[in-house]
Amino acid sequence: QAAVPTAADPPAESDLATDALLGLGATRAPAEAMARWLERIYRSGRPVLCVDLPSGLDADTGTARFDFGHGGPRHCLSLLTLKPGVFTGQGRDAAGEVWFDDLGCEPGPEVPAARLNAAPAAQPRAHATHKGSYGDVAVLGGAPGMAGAALLAASAALHAGAGRVFVALLDTSLAPLSRVQPELMFRAPASLDWSALTTVCGCGGGDAVPAMLPPVVAASPRLVLDADALDAIAADAALAPMLAGRRSQGWQTVLTPHPLEAARLLGTDTAGVQSDRLAGARTLAERFQSVVVLKGSGSVIAAPGKVPFLNLSGNARLATGGTGDVLAGMIGAELAAGHDATAAARRAVWRHGALADRWPQGRPLTAGALAGGWSRPSAAAHEGHLGGHHRGEGHR
Numbered sequence: 325q326a327a328v329p330t331a332a333d334p335p336a337e338s339d340l341a342t343d344a345l346l347g348l349g350a351t352r353a354p355a356e357a358m359a360r361w362l363e364r365i366y367r368s369g370r371p372v373l374c375v376d377l378p379s380g381l382d383a384d385t386g387t388a389r390f391d392f393g394h395g396g397p398r399h400c401l402s403l404l405t406l407k408p409g410v411f412t413g414q415g416r417d418a419a420g421e422v423w424f425d426d427l428g429c430e431p432g433p434e435v436p437a438a439r440l441n442a443a444p445a446a447q448p449r450a451h452a453t454h455k456g457s458y459g460d461v462a463v464l465g466g467a468p469g470m471a472g473a474a475l476l477a478a479s480a481a482l483h484a485g486a487g488r489v490f491v492a493l494l495d496t497s498l499a500p501l502s503r504v505q506p507e508l509m510f511r512a513p514a515s516l517d518w519s520a521l522t523t524v525c526g527c528g529g530g531d532a533v534p535a536m537l538p539p540v541v542a543a544s545p546r547l548v549l550d551a552d553a554l555d556a557i558a559a560d561a562a563l564a565p566m567l568a569g570r571r572s573q574g575w576q577t578v579l580t581p582h583p584l585e586a587a588r589l590l591g592t593d594t595a596g597v598q599s600d601r602l603a604g605a606r607t608l609a610e611r612f613q614s615v616v617v618l619k620g621s622g623s624v625i626a627a628p629g630k631v632p633f634l635n636l637s638g639n640a641r642l643a644t645g646g647t648g649d650v651l652a653g654m655i656g657a658e659l660a661a662g663h664d665a666t667a668a669a670r671r672a673v674w675r676h677g678a679l680a681d682r683w684p685q686g687r688p689l690t691a692g693a694l695a696g697g698w699s700r701p702s703a704a705a706h707e708g709h710l711g712g713h714h715r716g717e718g719h720r
Contacts, residue, residue: 412624439633460489460521608626637674
């Protein structure tokens with residue numbers, strides 16, 4: 325009736341393909357004719373505009389029931405509300421650049437499923453300050469053969485602005501000096517007073533870190549647990565209540581698992597974590613009464629009893645060894661500066677990704693370069709909300 329021409333086959337040449345086949349109510353994988361049309365759309369190499377949601381993408385979780393591949397440029401016009409699924413998991417590749425139109429509708433009363441993490445505001449340092457004003461970070465890790473992980477975390481904390489950075493290597497055979505960064509101060513783990521420090525624990529810790537965890541968890545008021553420390557927690561049930569009890573003392577704790585480490589902590593597998601990243605991060609946050617950064621495409625930052633945040637900065641250049649150690653060090657510096665665990669995680673995660681986004685084209689991004697490439701952005705972005713939804717119905 326609208327006189328829109330239709331055809332059984334796509335034209336040989338076109339400027340744009342529009343995917344408006346399915347919406348929020350889809351619960352099954354596209355099949356038969358629907359799947360064939362999606363194949364044509366996403367394998368054409370042409371720019372694709374998705375209306376509201378890429379067909380076959382779960383709006384809540386970012387899991388894909390269709391292989392979107394990596395064809396031409398992707399754009400998604402999200403209507404009524406932003407959907408969490410386009411910002412995490414497989415959603416970012418499927419949706420590409422996301423636009424938003426609320427169609428003039430006012431936000432509903434529902435609590436959002438997630439919020440977008442904002443670029444942190446710049447905080448210039450006052451002249452009348454000194455190194456003690458910005459806190460002391462101690463990095464505990466670096467078992468034999470894995471000292472590089474601890475040094476990456478320490479370097480990142482140093483470049484992120486910590487007042488002093490101590491390196492407590494578990495490999496005691498190494499020389500107590502970095503010729504590259506002599507600012508790093510090496511100490512024997514037994515000589516440190518954990519109660520006076522912000523501690524980053526686990527980076528390259530290997531089999532040596534489990535014995536160190538109980539005294540650190542029991543004493544350090546600001547704690548970042550990464551890598552081998554997380555595996556040690558997964559293997560020792562007695563550590564979970566110790567971690568959970570820190571919150572009642574007013575202490576700050578951040579866990580930074582990648583999907584496999586999160587799976588070990590949850591007693592599931594990586595696929596189970598990736599099938600609902602928001603739920604996995606929230607479960608970990610409640611179980612350990614800690615702030616959790618579930619790393620990956622669209623990192624999730626969850627805190628007990630709070631709406632989680634989805635982070636949009638960063639790209640696949642971060643998919644290289646050691647970048648997680650760098651993030652742990654950066655979070656440690658933010659904690660040492662006096663930010664609470666949620667703010668510290670949000671600030672560091674955004675800046676960690678922003679460094680990768682700003683990295684010069686053609687210049688390899690290694691973890692070492694990332695650790696030393698810290699810069700403080702001057703502008704803050706507006707914080708947005710992501711809405712939950714009922715099947716077949718979008719709302720704020």
